Amino acid sequence: SAVISQKPSRDICQRGTSLTIQCQVDSQVTMMFWYRQQPGQSLTLIATANQGSEATYESGFVIDKFPISRPNLTFSTLTVSNMSPEDSSIYLCSVSRTGYEQYFGPGTRLTVT
Amino acid sequence: AQSVTQLDSQVPVFEEAPVELRCNYSSSVSVYLFWYVQYPNQGLQLLLKYLSGSTLVKGINGFEAEFNKSQTSFHLRKPSVHISDTAEYFCAVSGGTGANNLFFGTGTRLTVIP
Numbered sequence: 001s002a003v004i005s006q007k008p009s010r011d012i013c014q015r016g017t018s019l020t021i022q023c024q025v026d027s028q029v030t031m032m033f034w035y036r037q038q039p040g041q042s043l044t045l046i047a048t049a050n051q052g053s054e055a056t057y058e059s060g061f062v063i064d065k066f067p068i069s070r071p072n073l074t075f076s077t078l079t080v081s082n083m084s085p086e087d088s089s090i091y092l093c094s095v096s097r098t099g100y101e102q103y104f105g106p107g108t109r110l111t112v113t
Numbered sequence: 114a115q116s117v118t119q120l121d122s123q124v125p126v127f128e129e130a131p132v133e134l135r136c137n138y139s140s141s142v143s144v145y146l147f148w149y150v151q152y153p154n155q156g157l158q159l160l161l162k163y164l165s166g167s168t169l170v171k172g173i174n175g176f177e178a179e180f181n182k183s184q185t186s187f188h189l190r191k192p193s194v195h196i197s198d199t200a201e202y203f204c205a206v207s208g209g210t211g212a213n214n215l216f217f218g219t220g221t222r223l224t225v226i227p
Contacts, residue, residue, distance in 0.1 A: 001159070042203060042217040043157075092156055100145050100164055100207070102215055104157040 002026060002095050004105035012111045013083055020079045021108045023093035028073035030097055034066070037090040037107070046091075049076040083112045115140040115206045119218035126194055127226050134189040134221045136204035144208035146187040147215070148178055151201040160202075163187065174198070199225045 003026040013019050023032065032049040047055040047068055055068035070076040080087050088111050094102040120135040138144060145164050149157040161172025168180040178189045187204060204218040 004156075042219045043215075044217075045214060048214075094157075101147060101159055101162050103159060104149075106156040109154075 002029060002097070002103045004093065004095060004103060006093060006105040006108050008108060009106065010109040010111075012113060015084050015112055017083055018079055018081045019083065019110060020077050021091055021093075023076045023078070023105055025074045025095050029095040030073075031095065031099065031102075032070060032076045033094045033096075033102065034068060034076070034078045035092045035094065035104075037092060039088070043092065046078070049078075049093075080110065083110075085112045088112045115144065115208055115216045117204050117206050117216055117218035119204055119221050121221050122219065123222045123224065125224045125226055128196055129193050131192050132190065132194050132198075132223065134202050134204075134223065136187045136189065136218060138185050138187065138204075138206045140185075140206060140208050142208050144206050146178075146180060147205045147207075148172065148176070148187075148189050149203045149205060149217075150174075151203065151220075153200070157203065160189070194223070194225050196225050196227060198223060 005024045007022045034046040035043045037043050045058050046061045047057045049055050049068050049070040051070045067079045090107045090109050092104050092107045094104045096102045116139045118137045126132045147162045148160040150160050151157050160176050161170050163170050163180045171177045176191050180187050202221045205215045207215045
């Protein structure tokens with residue numbers, strides 16, 4: 001497994017602003033991912049964070065709205081840009097060493113007013 | 114592409130009673146199957162996984178699941194639940210060349226009644 005931390009744990013933001021979420025892992029991992037969990041919903045993959053190159057986005061998610069950085073093998077950030085109330089969700093990062101099971105961070109609970 | 118169906122959105126059960134949470138998947142390729150638990154206001158914790166080998170897998174907290182390829186199912190079971198098992202449970206599948214992409218079910222809310 002892995003010890004994963006996320007900052008902030010929660011935030012309340014005004015519409016039109018941006019928030020950057022950090023994900024830190026206690027050891028190097030091959031893969032890092034970002035998910036969104038809308039209220040009462042399941043998880044949806046936003047993108048795979050690639051070390052040293054642009055993230056790979058899933059259908060319905062674009063880089064302008066969710067820019068992602070991954071400067072090394074233990075850290076990644078997700079920015080939620082130009083926020084609207086529809087962006088209110090829990091954002092979770094996950095990691096995988098094997099490419100099979102993933103381990104999740106505690107999540108960032110975002111409320112946009 | 115893979116997909117996951119969790120047939121029950123909510124399952125109430127009395128403390129110390131057995132429980133089964135159902136999960137069916139669809140995939141045209143070999144799959145890897147997972148159950149995750151999410152306690153209130155927390156992230157997801159891996160309960161158990163099936164990658165290969167024995168179809169009966171045991172996980173943490175006394176949970177187990179059985180992979181049934183012919184029925185494309187991966188139901189989660191516990192013989193005796195505790196109050197602390199109250200949580201949201203997610204079944205997930207990945208497979209083929211996209212083993213790093215998990216597809217989640219919609220979740221089952223397990224409520225243990227004292």
